[in-house]
Amino acid sequence: MNKNRIEKKRMKKAAGPGFSVCLLLAAVLGLTACGNPETQETESATAALEMESTTAVQEMESTEEAMAEPQTERESLTETGMEETEDKPAGEMITDATGSFEGIVVDAAMNSLVIDTKDGIMYSFSYPESGVEMELSDGLLLGMSVLVKSEDGMASSVQDGPTQPAAGQDALAFAADILFACRYKSMDSLANLAGFPLYVRLDDGDLIAEDAEEFTALPDYEIFSEERVEAVLSADLYELTELDGGKYVLGSDEGTPNITFQEDDGRDSGFAVVGIN
Secondary structure, three states, X not given: OHHHHHHHHHHHHHHHHHHHHHHHHHHHHOOOOOOOHHHHHHHHHHHHHHHHHHXXXXXXXXXXHHHHHHHHHHHHHHHOOOOOOOOOOXXXXXXXXXXXXXXXXEEEOOOEEEEEOOOOOEEEEEOOOOOOEEEOOOOOOOOOEEEEEEEOOEEEEEEEOOXXXXXXXXXXXXXXXXXXXXXXXXXXXXXXXXXXXXXXXXXXXXXEEOOHHHHHOOOHHHHOOHHHHHHHHOOOHHHXXXXXXXXXXXXXXXXOOEEEEEEOOOOOOOEEEEEEO
């Protein structure tokens, strides 16, 4: 018995300082040399999950950055004016064009200009405060062909167009009035351009409008049908040609739909709309 007690005292004495140090290290550093193996496995699993979660977040952030790059590029192209443009419909008014554009003058003011191109597209240009360079042999007139150089819709120069239209300036200026009446679908404007009695083709048959009042009472959605407006606005003013009797056709020249006008000496403009086909 005395021998066993002596041995236990020796073991306790030998283990005392080392055992205390081991417990201290386990508490501070989470070492398991003196701890529970199950605790070690739990802590390892937790650390692994935290690492996987961090990796997933990093991958998600990388994916979002990659997806954002194309949008940034598109925004950059838009700002520099290099973004691809779709085909414009007839009658479209473009106000921010950059480049050189040839067309017939359909509207002109002190500080602006509108032309209609062969494709039936209208371009509106403004003049800078410093002025615009004009290189025109006879001045700027409605119905004439011009070449406009522009940046973002601001004209820098206007000169005589290299392509000469088939019709005269007076006929083209009157045709321009018809284009605007159709573009804005104005019955009053078209009535002011018409000579009466006026032939009108409607869906349920033809009729003769005896005066402006009778004409403006007609359904405007039939007068300015999508097909007729498209045909008129897409007409190439450069190809507008005088037919027999001083008649001109805006739109389909082989059938309908179209609007016809002809010379009329009794009117200030020298022309009058004679048929809405």
